[in-house]
Amino acid sequence: MSTLCVFDRIRCERPLSxxxxxxFSARASCVPSGNFVIIMDADLSHHVSTLPLKQKxxxxxxxxxxxxxxxxxxxxxDLRRKLxxxxxxxxxxxxxxxxxxxxxxxxxLYKKEVLENLVEQCVSxxxxxxxxxxxxxxxxxxxxxxxxxxxxxxxxxxxKLGGNEIVSFLKGLLTLFATT
Numbered sequence: 285m286s287t288l289c290v291f292d293r294i295r296c297e298r299p300l301s302x303x304x305x306x307x308f309s310a311r312a313s314c315v316p317s318g319n320f321v322i323i324m325d326a327d328l329s330h331h332v333s334t335l336p337l338k339q340k341x342x343x344x345x346x347x348x349x350x351x352x353x354x355x356x357x358x359x360x361x362d363l364r365r366k367l368x369x370x371x372x373x374x375x376x377x378x379x380x381x382x383x384x385x386x387x388x389x390x391x392x393l394y395k396k397e398v399l400e401n402l403v404e405q406c407v408s409x410x411x412x413x414x415x416x417x418x419x420x421x422x423x424x425x426x427x428x429x430x431x432x433x434x435x436x437x438x439x440x441x442x443x444k445l446g447g448n449e450i451v452s453f454l455k456g457l458l459t460l461f462a463t464t
Contacts, residue, residue, distance in 0.1 A: 412456020
């Protein structure tokens with residue numbers, strides 16, 4: 285189910301506005317005006333209020349929601365999905381030592397200029413893109429803060445995670461391991 289279809293289903297339940305940006309490359313390449321950019325799933329699996337508070341508290345260049353530290357957690361996933369996520373994060377910790385606990389999550393706040401620079405530096409696509417953004421941020425000396433989040437699985441739509449995405453992630457991981 286597309287993001288637009290999900291929006292149509294949930295707008296009856298919640299007061300929402302939709303801004304459509306027409307670009308089809310890496311998700312962060314559609315950078316709006318303003319000082320900060322929040323990237324999150326469109327299905328409302330994240331609570332947006334947590335990231336700006338952490339950024340204000342620490343002045344971070346990037347704040348990432350983490351499901352794997354403090355009071356963070358995942359709710360609504362089956363065992364297979366939990367194992368894939370935990371496994372991907374474990375392997376990235378061993379190979380890349382990124383200094384962040386959740387590289388596969390997509391809930392992040394960036395200073396706009398930091399995001400623009402990182403997008404220029406990153407070459408990965410798909411799920412590996414999220415991982416590369418954190419790794420490159422650390423490599424370039426940006427400050428990265430984490431805030432525990434409770435991730436609740438989507439109510440509408442389906443995850444796009446499948447075999448092709450896992451292979452792409454592993455290729456991206458090995459590329460980062462070889463180049464960082």
